[in-house]
Amino acid sequence: MSMKVSPLRLSKRKLKNTYHNLYKGYGRQDWWPGDTPFEIMVGAILTQNTAWTNVEKAITNLKVEKMLSARKITGARQNTLARLLKPSGYFNIKAKRLKNFCSWYLDQGGFKELAKKNTDELRSALLTVNGVGHETADDILLYAFERPVFVIDAYTRRIFSRLGLIAGDEPYDKLREAIELALKQDTVLFNEYHALIVNHGKDICRVKPKCMDCVLNQDCLFRRTSGQIG
Numbered sequence: 103m104s105m106k107v108s109p110l111r112l113s114k115r116k117l118k119n120t121y122h123n124l125y126k127g128y129g130r131q132d133w134w135p136g137d138t139p140f141e142i143m144v145g146a147i148l149t150q151n152t153a154w155t156n157v158e159k160a161i162t163n164l165k166v167e168k169m170l171s172a173r174k175i176t177g178a179r180q181n182t183l184a185r186l187l188k189p190s191g192y193f194n195i196k197a198k199r200l201k202n203f204c205s206w207y208l209d210q211g212g213f214k215e216l217a218k219k220n221t222d223e224l225r226s227a228l229l230t231v232n233g234v235g236h237e238t239a240d241d242i243l244l245y246a247f248e249r250p251v252f253v254i255d256a257y258t259r260r261i262f263s264r265l266g267l268i269a270g271d272e273p274y275d276k277l278r279e280a281i282e283l284a285l286k287q288d289t290v291l292f293n294e295y296h297a298l299i300v301n302h303g304k305d306i307c308r309v310k311p312k313c314m315d316c317v318l319n320q321d322c323l324f325r326r327t328s329g330q331i332g
C-alpha cells in the first residue's frame with residue numbers, strides 16, 4: 103500500500119506580512135542584474151558558493167573579451183575560460199560547468215526553443231545538466247525565463263524557520279510548492295521576494311543574527327524564544 107505524503111500548508115498571511123515588512127525595509131531590489139537572459143543564466147551558475155561582487159568581476163571579464171555567448175564559451179579553451187572566471191572562485195570547476203551548460207543550451211536550440219517548454223519540463227531539462235541543482239535551475243526559471251517559481255536557498259530556510267513559518271529541513275520541492283501554493287503563481291512577487299530574502303539573509307539574519315536591526319523582529323519566533331537582543 104502506498105503512503106500518501108501530506109502537503110505542507112503555510113500561512114499566506116504570514117508569508118505576505120514578511121514580504122511587506124522586508125519590502126518596507128529594503129525597497130525594490132530590481133533583480134536579477136544582467137542585460138540578457140543568457141547573462142542571467144551565466145550569473146546563476148557562477149554565483150554558486152561565492153558573493154555576487156565576485157560574479158560581476160567574472161562577467162565583466164567575459165564581456166571585455168567578447169566571450170559572453172554560448173558559442174564562444176563552448177569553443178573556448180578550458181584554461182582561457184578558467185582564467186576569465188577566476189574572480190568567481192572554484193574557477194576550474196565553474197569553467198567546466200559553464201562549458202557544459204552552454205553546449206547543452208546550444209543542443210537544445212537556445213533560449214527560443216527552451217522557452218517553448220512548460221515550467222516543469224524546463225526544470226527537468228535544466229536538472230539534467232551537470233552542475234545545475236534545484237536552486238540554480240529555479241534561479242534560471244524565475245529570472246531568465248520569468249516563470250512563477252519560488253527559489254529556495256539557505257537564506258530562505260534560515261529566515262523562514264527562525265520566523266516559525268517552516269521547520270527548515272523540508273525537501274526542496276515540498277517547500278517550494280507549498281510557498282507557491284500559498285502565494286499563488288506570481289512571477290513579479292517571487293522575483294522581488296527572493297531578492298529581499300537574499301538581502302536580509304546576507305546583512306541582518308546572518309548565522310549570528312542582528313535582531314535589533316531587523317525589520318522582522320516583531321514577528322520572530324527565534325528572537326522571542328532565544329532572548330536575542332542584538
Ligand code: SF4
Nearest residue numbers: 307311313316319322
Ligand atoms: S529577529 Fe533576528 S532571527 Fe528573527 S528574522 Fe530578524 S535577524 Fe533573523
